[in-house]
Amino acid sequence: GQLGQPDGDNYVGYYNGTLISDSLLDMKYLLQAKDKAELDLRASDKVDLNVTSYRPDTKLYSLRAQTDQTRIYQNPYAIGLGYSADKKLKQLKVLYNQPLTYQTNWLNAATGSANTTKYFYAANFNEVVFQNTKKQINLTGAFFKKTDLAKPAQIIFKFTPETDDPYYLTLGASLDGDSATWYLGSKEYPYYKTFRHTIVLNPTVSGSDDEVVITAKFKKNSLWLENFVLYRMDRSLVEQKLNQLQKSSWQLTKATAHRLTGTIDITKSNQLFATTIPYSKGWQAKVDGKAVKTYKIQDTFVGFDIGQGKHQVTLTFTPPGLYLGIILTLVSLVLVFIIRLRENKA
Structure with a gap:
């Protein structure tokens, strides 16, 4: 909601992105419904998708495919699931009802740019x-x-x-x-x-x-x-900053249902590993095989410290309480088995 999206107590919709929010959130593709005026419709034809947002800035993206009722665009500025960011990002605060200022501060903090740098x-x-x-x-x-x-x-x-x-x-x-x-x-x-x-x-x-x-x-x-x-x-400056982040992004080499592995080249000191993954205690991180402590950045995402140089980074997700749940289930099954065994002997 503080990025400029409609939200409520029980819903949120990503309808109103910008070049900055699309890219920092790693929105690689956008699917848009065509306007009814563009469709070759007869009176009896049914329209399956309604236009719920207007994003002419997608003209700056690559049109990859289209169907009778939709267009699919690829965002060339998407920065990936993880990227090298300046440690200023640790101190970034979410602003209330100032979405474009918040997006500006996010891009400045991630790239280590001066706080006075403006994009809007x-x-x-x-x-x-x-x-x-x-x-x-x-x-x-x-x-x-x-x-x-x-x-x-x-x-x-x-x-x-x-x-x-x-x-x-x-x-x-x-x-x-x-x-x-x-x-x-x-x-x-x-x-x-x-x-x-x-x-x-x-x-x-x-x-x-x-x-x-x-x-x-x-x-x-x-x-x-x-x-x-x-x-x-200022599109030119935004593209420049996003390209800077792309050059130091996490290159995935393997992805499974609960583990992500990839390489990253940290070219500057005073950097952290930032992700677009919602924070949970279930995420464990390893850098070059060694466990590192994760923390929450922007009150939202998984982040952790990382040193300069080329690294292999692995993120593994284990649902919190999974092993305790397995133990309790096994104990319960054993108790049920013992009770049934006694009942049968009786």
């Missing part, structure tokens, strides 16, 4: 049209009310991309599907409409002169533009 820049709208609500200059955090409660109200945001960099739009939790209906051009914006943290949308990635129009139609008598900011990503 606030972009201005060329024009904003207010209909049945009062005009305001500062949009982020602004609170709007209908002028005439009996009539519909909407705000229209217009901008023209100046580069071929991806553009991202953040929406605070107050801008969910209950408060407004969002449109991209003349079509309703496809996004998961229930969320409790600030999410990140990707309205465009285009260097053309085509104007992008985003419309928010009020569903209630008021609208709070919580964390509503348009950003441009």
Whole structure:
């Protein structure tokens, strides 16, 4: 949720990734449903998949395959299950409702970059049209009310991309599907409409002169533009940093149901071994055959210390309590056998 994805008490969906989050989470492939307008449908045809997100930045990925209703893209920037990261990553804190700042801090910490290095820049709208609500200059955090409660109200945001960099739009939790209906051009914006943290949308990635129009139609008598900011990503710098991490990633040589083995070349000092594997006490790590202590990084993933040089790294997973469970089961079976034996003798 703090990366900009919709989540709740009992669900989470990876709908709104960026080049950074896709790659740092090792999303190697993305499967997207085609828009209905692209499909050659008859009135009786059934559409099995609905478009639940809009990711034009996947144009920067490689189209590997497609079916009648889907496209499969390969992410050339995915960094792998494990990678060499600067020890700054140990101190990285998860930020609340600041997804793009958190992604920036993650990439900076992992690459050992200066804390001042930026990848996202606030972009201005060329024009904003207010209909049945009062005009305001500062949009982020602004609170709007209908002028005439009996009539519909909407705000229209217009901008023209100046580069071929991806553009991202953040929406605070107050801008969910209950408060407004969002449109991209003349079509309703496809996004998961229930969320409790600030999410990140990707309205465009285009260097053309085509104007992008985003419309928010009020569903209630008021609208709070919580964390509503348009950003441009510095794509070139992001690619540079992700390529840096890829060069020092874990190269798997063997993978089974509970063990991963591979090699890694740690070219710098002051590095740790970071993974995209959720932390559990069941994970045991060995570097060149010697056990090392694992710990949790970013309050989420498995990490451990590692020295400079070429190493073979093995991660093994044993479900916590497995051996104790086996012992208790065997003891129980023995007790049942003894009881049944006594009953038969009686």
